[in-house]
Amino acid sequence: MSQLDDFKRETRTWLEAHCPSSMRTPMPEDERCWGGRRASFKNPDTQLWLTRMAERGWTVPTWPRACGGAGLSAEEARVLETEMSALGCRQPLFGFGISMLGPVLLKYGTEAQKQAFLPPIARGEIRWCQGYSEPGAGSDLANLQTRAEDRGDHFLVNGQKIWTSYAHLSDWIFCLVRTSTERKQGGISFLLLDMQTPGVETRPITLISGASVFCETFFTDVKVPKAQLVGQVNEGWTIAKELLQHERGMISRIGRAFGGAIPAVEVLAQRYLGDSAGRIQDPVLRDEVTRHAMNDRAFELTLQRAGEESAAGTANGGLSSFFKYYGTEQNKRKFELILKCAGTRALGWEGEEFSAEELAVCRTWLRSKGNSIEGGTSEIQLNVIAKRVLGLPD
Amino acid sequence: MLILDDTQTLLKASAADFLAARSPVKALRALRDAGAPEALDHALWEEIANLGWPGALIPESFGGSAIGYKGMGQILEESGRVLLASPLLASSVVATGLLLRAGSPTQQETWLPRLASGEVRAALALDETPRHAPDTCRTLASAGTDGYLLSGAKCFVPEGVGADLLLVVAALGPVAGLADPVPETGVFLVPAGTPGMDCRALRMVDSRNAATVQLNEVRLPATARLGEGKPVQEALSFALDAGRIGLAAEMLGSAEEAFQRTLRYLKLREQFGVPIGSFQALKHRAALLYCELELTRSAVLAALGALDSLPVEVPALASLAKAKACDLIGQVSSEAIQMHGGIGMTDAEEIGFFLKRARVAQQIYGDAGFHRARYAALMGY
Numbered sequence: 001m002s003q004l005d006d007f008k009r010e011t012r013t014w015l016e017a018h019c020p021s022s023m024r025t026p027m028p029e030d031e032r033c034w035g036g037r038r039a040s041f042k043n044p045d046t047q048l049w050l051t052r053m054a055e056r057g058w059t060v061p062t063w064p065r066a067c068g069g070a071g072l073s074a075e076e077a078r079v080l081e082t083e084m085s086a087l088g089c090r091q092p093l094f095g096f097g098i099s100m101l102g103p104v105l106l107k108y109g110t111e112a113q114k115q116a117f118l119p120p121i122a123r124g125e126i127r128w129c130q131g132y133s134e135p136g137a138g139s140d141l142a143n144l145q146t147r148a149e150d151r152g153d154h155f156l157v158n159g160q161k162i163w164t165s166y167a168h169l170s171d172w173i174f175c176l177v178r179t180s181t182e183r184k185q186g187g188i189s190f191l192l193l194d195m196q197t198p199g200v201e202t203r204p205i206t207l208i209s210g211a212s213v214f215c216e217t218f219f220t221d222v223k224v225p226k227a228q229l230v231g232q233v234n235e236g237w238t239i240a241k242e243l244l245q246h247e248r249g250m251i252s253r254i255g256r257a258f259g260g261a262i263p264a265v266e267v268l269a270q271r272y273l274g275d276s277a278g279r280i281q282d283p284v285l286r287d288e289v290t291r292h293a294m295n296d297r298a299f300e301l302t303l304q305r306a307g308e309e310s311a312a313g314t315a316n317g318g319l320s321s322f323f324k325y326y327g328t329e330q331n332k333r334k335f336e337l338i339l340k341c342a343g344t345r346a347l348g349w350e351g352e353e354f355s356a357e358e359l360a361v362c363r364t365w366l367r368s369k370g371n372s373i374e375g376g377t378s379e380i381q382l383n384v385i386a387k388r389v390l391g392l393p394d
Numbered sequence: 395m396l397i398l399d400d401t402q403t404l405l406k407a408s409a410a411d412f413l414a415a416r417s418p419v420k421a422l423r424a425l426r427d428a429g430a431p432e433a434l435d436h437a438l439w440e441e442i443a444n445l446g447w448p449g450a451l452i453p454e455s456f457g458g459s460a461i462g463y464k465g466m467g468q469i470l471e472e473s474g475r476v477l478l479a480s481p482l483l484a485s486s487v488v489a490t491g492l493l494l495r496a497g498s499p500t501q502q503e504t505w506l507p508r509l510a511s512g513e514v515r516a517a518l519a520l521d522e523t524p525r526h527a528p529d530t531c532r533t534l535a536s537a538g539t540d541g542y543l544l545s546g547a548k549c550f551v552p553e554g555v556g557a558d559l560l561l562v563v564a565a566l567g568p569v570a571g572l573a574d575p576v577p578e579t580g581v582f583l584v585p586a587g588t589p590g591m592d593c594r595a596l597r598m599v600d601s602r603n604a605a606t607v608q609l610n611e612v613r614l615p616a617t618a619r620l621g622e623g624k625p626v627q628e629a630l631s632f633a634l635d636a637g638r639i640g641l642a643a644e645m646l647g648s649a650e651e652a653f654q655r656t657l658r659y660l661k662l663r664e665q666f667g668v669p670i671g672s673f674q675a676l677k678h679r680a681a682l683l684y685c686e687l688e689l690t691r692s693a694v695l696a697a698l699g700a701l702d703s704l705p706v707e708v709p710a711l712a713s714l715a716k717a718k719a720c721d722l723i724g725q726v727s728s729e730a731i732q733m734h735g736g737i738g739m740t741d742a743e744e745i746g747f748f749l750k751r752a753r754v755a756q757q758i759y760g761d762a763g764f765h766r767a768r769y770a771a772l773m774g775y
Contacts, residue, residue, distance in 0.1 A: 266775050280775050287763065290770040294714050301692035305396035312397055319688065326685050385684055386677035390657055393672045 007076055011083045018052050020045040024088040034095050035124025037171045053092040054123045060098050063106065067114055068122025074311055096165075097121035097128040100246045101174050108190075108231045108239050117192070129195075130247075131161040131175035131217060132240070139380050141176075142185045142237065146219060148177035155179075155191065155229070157199075157222040163374065167202040167215035170195055176240050179233050190236035192228040199223075209366035210349075247375045248324035262357070262364055265334050266293045269341045285341060292330075292337055299326060318389035325381035328371035335365035396695045398468065405461065406468035413476045416441065419744045422477045422601060431595030432556040433479045433603040443512025448486040451494060456506035463636065463701035467643040467694065474647025477751055479602050481515045483644060484553035488637035489516035489561050492581065496629035498622040501583065505559065517557040518633070519548040519607050526760040528634060533609060535564035535580055535619075542619065544582060544590075544612040552758055554605025555595045560584045561620065562609065563630065579627055581620035588612055600754040601747075632705070635712035638759045639697040642712075642719035645755050646687075646694050649719070649726040652748040653683055656730045663735070676733060683726050690718040710772050717765035720756045727752035 022045045033039070033046050041047040053059050056070060061077045063069025072080065084091075102121055105114060120126045137144040146159025157177060167173065172194055180187030195202070199222035204212035231239050262268075269289045270278045280286040303323070309315040338361055339346045346361045348354035354362075372378040386392040398406065416438055425433045442448065450466040452458025461469075466487065473482060490509050493502060493516075508514035523530055533546025544564055554560065566578045584591055590612035596604045620626050657680065660671030670676060697711035727749040731738040738745050760768070 266773065270775050274775065278774050280770070286770055286775070287766055289775070290766045290773075293773070294717060294766065294769055295689065297714055298689040298693045298718055301396060301696050302688055305692045305695065308395060308397045314397065318684075322685055322688055325681075326689075379678070382678045382681040383674070385681040390677075390680055390684060392657070392660060392677050392680065393669050 004075055004079060008079050008083065011080055012087075014056070015083055015087050015089055019087065019089045020049055023049040023090045023092075025090075026088075027090045031090075033093050033124065034127055034166070034169070035093055035097075036095075036127025036169065037125070038169065039124070039127070049090065050092045050124050057122065059093045059124065060102060060122045063102065063118065063122065067106065067118035068120075078307075078311075093124045095121075095124070095127055096130055096174075097126060100130065100243050101128050103246055104239050104243045105230065107242070112227070113192075113230065126172055127166070127170045129164050129167045129170035129173050129217075131164055131167075131173045133163045134160060135162055139377055141240070142188065144176055144178060144188065146175070146177050148179050148189060148191060148224070150179070150233075151223075154226060155224045157191070157193070157219045157224055159219050161217040161219075162205075162214075164202070164215045164217045165213055165374075167195070167217045168204050173200075173217070174230075174243075176236055179236075183234075185237040186234055188236040188240065189233050190230040190239045191224055192230060193222065193224045197222050197224070207367070207370070209363045211363070211367065244376060245320050248320050248381075262338070262361055264293070264296070265289050265337045265341070268338050268361075272341045272343070272345070285337075289337060289341070292333060295330060299330060316389075318385065321376075321381040321384040321388075324375065325372075325378050325385070328368075329378060331371050332368050335361070335368045339365060395699060396692060398464070402465050402468055405465050406472060409469045409472040410475070412441075412445070413472050413478060417476050417478050419477050419747055422479055422747060423744070425479055426601035431597065431603065433601060434481070434556065435479075439480060439512060442480065442482070447482060448490075448512040449510030450486060451490055452506050452510040456502065457510040458506070459510070463639070464695075464698040467640065467698040470640050470643040471647035471650075471694075474644035474649075475651040477648065477747055481517070481553040481557070481603070483637060483640050484517050485509065485515045485557070487640040488518050488633050489559070491636045492518065492561055492620070492626075492629055492633035495632055496581070496621045496624065496626040498617075498620075498624075500617070501620065501622070505583070514558045515553065515556065516559040516561060517551050517553045517605075518637075519551045519554065519560045519562045520634075521550045522546070522548055524549065526757065526764055528630075528760075531563055531565045531579060533562065533564040534567050535582060535614075536567040541613065541615040542580075542582065544584070544609045544614060546609050548607040548609075550596070551593075551605045551607050553603045554593055554607060555603045556586075557593075557605075558586050560586070560591070560593070560607065562607070578625070579630065581626050581630060582614055583618050583620060584609075584612060584614065588614070598754055600751040602751070602754065604754075632708065634759060635708050636701055638712045638716040638765075639694065639701060639708075641755060641759055642690070642694050642715040643698065645719040645723045645752070646690055648748055648751060648755070649690070649723045650687060652723075652726050652730045652745060652752075653680075653687060655745060655748075656680070656726075656733050659734055670733075679729060679733075683722075683729060686718075686722045686725060690715070690722045693718045710769060713760075713765035713769040713772065716760060717762045717769065720762035720765070723752040724756060724762070 022043060031043055031046060033050055057065060057068060058070055058080065060069040061072040061080055065071045098121055102118060105117055132141060134144050134146060146157065146161065148155040148157045172192060175191045175193060176188055177191050178187050179189040199220040201218045202215045205214045205216060206212050266289050269280050269285065273280045273282055273285060275281055280289060306315065306319045345358050348358055348362055350359060421435065446459030447469055449458030450461035454460050470483060473480065493505055505514065509516060520528060522532055535542045535544050544562060546564065562582045562584050564580055564582060566580045590610045592608040593605050596606055598604050660676060660680065661669050663670050693715045697715035700707040700711045730745050731749055734743065734745050737743050
């Protein structure tokens with residue numbers, strides 16, 4: 001215990017000495033650091049903070065030191081997280097490399113792959129995107145058709161991916177490809193490839209919110225060295241599913257991570273509908289808002305419980321689909337409720353007649369509709385719960 | 395902490411074993427069929443007392459087992475699983491909790507050891523309207539020179555039948571000679587058999603013990619007033635919250651069991667040549683219930699923990715836990731009947747007992763709407 005106290009003290013001291021003051025303020029969306037070859041830093045402190053944290057291994061604190069991490073235990077990592085949040089320190093680095101690919105490479109990658117890929121991920125030098133969905137493979141992901149033919153020393157990749165988030169800004173892609181047509185799941189392999197390889201093309205897709213973070217990605221006769229295959233040929237599905245767990249964990253926290261810029265429903269309800277004492281006047285909306293706020297609280301408590309169960313080794317393992325399902329549905333309900341409370345003020349598309357927050361509410365409301373589709377739809381999560389947790393038959 | 399320590403885990407497991415063996419759901423059916431309004435198996439209550447459960451909240455100095463709220467919550471959850479008919483919640487949590495926080499030293503010495511041993515069962519007589527409204531009190535206690543005169547009526551007193559002691563909530567009438575017009579609330583310890591008090595059994599749909607109480611000029615000594623003059627409002631509020639949280643734990647157990655029984659049926663029952671649990675329409679509804687179960691479990695554990703060690707959080711977490719438990723069991727019990735199909739409508743099948751208890755438990759100490767309104771008020775919106 002005292003060792004952990006020492007760690008807590010050292011961590012606090014180091015953070016106070018090394019976290020630039022502008023990195024202790026709430027983070028606007030456009031100062032979020034994704035790293036990569038083409039990284040640009042609107043605020044130079046962002047780069048300084050990334051460098052300092054990466055040197056200490058604290059962009060990925062639980063990874064081994066040899067892979068760019070700090071080798072922290074789960075308890076130490078929690079202390080770090082708590083201390084960072086107590087001081088208001090920003091997360092120094094975001095991205096699919098640290099949140100999704102890294103954990104599966106640690107488990108399935110060869111030593112050479114770990115050496116080659118993990119340290120640059122930890123330092124934020126390479127930005128990764130995810131090549132999973134295809135036009136004909138959404139919820140039925142294993143139906144994917146992008147072919148990787150064995151050409152001796154390399155694979156020749158042909159096909160199309162869709163919903164590749166930030167593909168146009170990414171350096172590398174981790175990709176599911178078909179290496180056999182004999183079995184559906186059993187013919188899928190997990191490949192890593194450089195987006196600058198000849199034959200790779202990306203096209204951004206404009207969403208209903210007006211944003212274009214998703215892309216179509218086309219592969220035409222793309223040569224990928226065999227050393228970039230993770231795991232065995234035709235055994236990529238296991239890795240793919242495990243990676244999805246990490247993705248779901250990330251998306252389920254979306255309300256907390258991205259909703260930060262938009263106040264909680266009850267705060268906005270008070271602003272639009274409250275009397276001088278802050279009491280929401282409309283009784284129906286008051287009940288709805290309260291129900292929502294209470295469910296938020298119960299959800300937070302469940303996240304906390306899952307953390308404690310996992311630290312105590314009593315986790316039931318069924319909660320990741322629950323978090324993905326409930327977190328995203330709750331985020332959608334949040335914005336629908338804000339719309340009800342704010343009326344036409346929340347429905348402005350652009351222009352100076354609306355505040356930045358009002359415009360952000362409208363765009364984020366539209367974007368939130370995708371939360372329960374990406375990373376496995378709500379319907380798929382319910383299927384997973386029914387099968388894996390409840391044991392209901394196929 | 396939202397997880398159990400080793401002692402609590404052990405307690406929960408042993409409670410589950412004991413109750414499954416000694417009081418499965420068919421025990422409630424037997425009590426119902428026997429028709430005794432007390433709905434209590436006295437031999438079983440003695441065994442429960444020997445396990446120390448009635449004294450769970452009582453310190454060892456008063457003969458209690460000092461298990462604490464979180465531990466008691468595990469017992470209550472398991473009791474909900476088998477629909478145990480007992481005064482554990484009404485007497486050992488609510489009435490005992492009130493005496494613990496507001497009783498004078500003499501009152502505590504008189505009652506707590508006997509409550510701990512299970513020899514005495516107590517009940518709180520509070521509600522005067524069909525829906526829980528703790529601030530509505532027309533029962534009046536008029537102070538005289540040598541005590542109080544109680545008059546009024548209580549329309550729903552859980553575990554009131556056969557209770558040895560009633561804790562009656564009453565508004566304190568204006569004292570002669572004092573011009574203070576604001577009625578204060580008092581709680582009065584009224585032993586069974588006190589002249590003027592008439593306690594009648596209510597035959598409720600859940601086959602559990604409940605009563606109406608008439609109070610006609612019940613004459614009480616000054617020492618019958620809980621706290622003997624000290625304000626009791628805060629203690630009453632805390633004891634009610636403890637009851638809400640304990641009941642939420644019981645409801646969580648019932649919901650969990652009704653859900654498990656429904657899942658078993660979905661896997662067993664075949665139509666169109668396949669188990670009906672293979673149909674996506676049913677799978678998704680089952681998965682939604684699972685989500686609500688997980689949320690409620692977290693809320694209940696947080697609320698139980700607050701009772702033991704974070705009293706400032708108790709009111710909001712009590713309302714959170716009770717509101718979630720009400721909504722949960724409302725959904726689970728209705729879906730359980732629907733998914734059991736025709737068999738769920740029969741008295742022979744036990745699932746109906748869960749539905750019946752669910753609706754009564756939803757009303758006791760405030761339903762979901764009551765607790766959402768209270769939560770909103772506590773939060774300032």
